[in-house]
Amino acid sequence: MTATAPVAHPLQENVSKVLPTLREHARWTDDNRRIHEATLDALVGTGALRMRVPARYSGEETDFATLQSVIGEIARGDGAAAWNTAVWSMCAWLAGLFPDQVQDEVFADPDVRVCGVLSPSAQARPDGSDMIIDGRWAFVSGALHSQWQVVLAMAPAPGGDGVWPVMALVPTAELQLEDDWFTSGLRGTGSITTIADNVRVPMERVLPLPLVLQGQYATELNQASPVWNAPMMATGSACFAGAAVGLARAAVETFHDRLPGRKITYTAYESRREAPVTHLHVAEAAYLADEAEFHARRIAGDLDRKGLAREPWTLPERIAARAALGRTFRQAAGAVEALATASGGSGLYSTDPIQRIRRDVQALNLHALMHPDTNAELYGRALCGLDPNTSYL
Known part of the structure; x- marks a missing residue:
């Protein structure tokens, strides 16, 4: 007894063709605690890592049913690769919430990979037109193969009323990577710890998390897209x-x-x-x-x-x-x-x-x-x- 499946999208068909590659390297990925380069290259070639890149940057901007089916297809070959694809897709979606000029920088390469976690385990303080961030984030899946990270930190709230969590986009080249991912499951995701030491972030790359959770996004161009018209x-x-x-x-x-x-x-x-x-x-x-x-x-x-x-x-x-x-x-x-x-x-x-x-x-x-x-x-x-x-x- 099997539920009726939707018609396969070309992206899903692309992934089906590379399943032998994913399966061939799945054990290596698990043993070495990171995605095999051949697996990563295969995923890039399918277009699956562009599912949450806006179409204006040559992204796929697929509907959610397609996104889910493609990630499920990847999991048939390698669960770690599927999890990282989900993370990269979700974090690319988060990047699409930022001001459009910030997206111009992030999505200059449509095959960009953005990682991140939602734990505000760092601290941020304003410094002129920038925010200075210090702290560390654990469980950052895909960090070893990402160019940007969505980080969360606690920062002074407006009006001096305590602190609140903010979300920022930081190039992973500006972060320290700590290889501490020694686990029993999802070992191949390379979900290491990343560290910020006095990292300076322009205010345009900072969003208040409470407003994001309420659906108040900074992008203008993505507001017309059904993909970003979502919680x-x-x-x-x-x-x-x-x-x-x-x-x-x-x-x-x-x-x-x-x-x-x-x-x-x-x-x-x-x-x-x-x-x-x-x-x-x-x-x-x-x-x-x-x-x-x-x-x-x-x-x-x-x-x-x-x-x-x-x-x-x-x-x-x-x-x-x-x-x-x-x-x-x-x-x-x-x-x-x-x-x-x-x-x-x-x-x-x-x-x-x-x-x-x-x-x-x-x-x-x-x-x-x-x-x-x-x-x-x-x-x-x-x-x-x-x-x-x-x-x-």
Whole structure:
């Protein structure tokens, strides 16, 4: 039982053609904790890294359904590459919120890669027409292959009323890179720590995060685009959901590809295919993979529909997008776990893709902004008539 898939976009077809390259280098990427150059070159060649570059800079500026499907297709070959593509897409979208003259600088190369995190773990202070930023950011996926980073820092709020978080664009060449990404999952993303030491940023490259979260963007030219007529968190939810769906599909394909001719050791089953326990596992995995895709597509569909109609997003809709993302991640992890369990001891070998898929999807489910339990609690609060306990909506 499989949900009806949308017609493949040329970008998705391009990615399908390079899946052998992604799969060939996926283990190297995992072992070396960064994307293999051949994988990166293949992704650049498909155009997938231009999905959130404005069309006026030769970007693809695709709809959200296409974005999600392409990222899911990449995940069929390499989960780390899919995650980084989601990050680069989301951060390019963030760059598209800045004044148009700033975008001229960032998108001068349409294949530019912008990384970033949303934790305001640094400090910023005004200095004339600039902002001076000091601090560090962990979990910066794709930093090793990025030219710019979206950084967040706490800065003095207007009127001297305490501090508030600001978002800034900084060339990665002006940051120090600390290779501390030693993890169990998503190892190939190279999600290292970056450090700013007295980095000077022009004020035009600084935006107040509270205004961004309220949909008050500095760009003028992107305001007419359905892609940027969307809330920040719902946009991120659509990007990252694709990686989880793709990993679930990759697990299903991996399991069925090696099913013929396998038996269940220490039983009378000479064919694993004929064992009822296998039927239960594959059915459960198919259910969960389909359910993950359902929730992911719902986020993308809402973004495309409301963006074209220029409809505002209500608070319940914003909360529902995060809830759907958490559910996507949980169901995808369940699908992978069912098939990893059905794979038996052979699935533990590093040569077996399913153990990497399992570690990657587990890592997704630990992300603070996407954790299924956190997002379910947020959704439950709303259903109980309580105010959300976060501004990241």
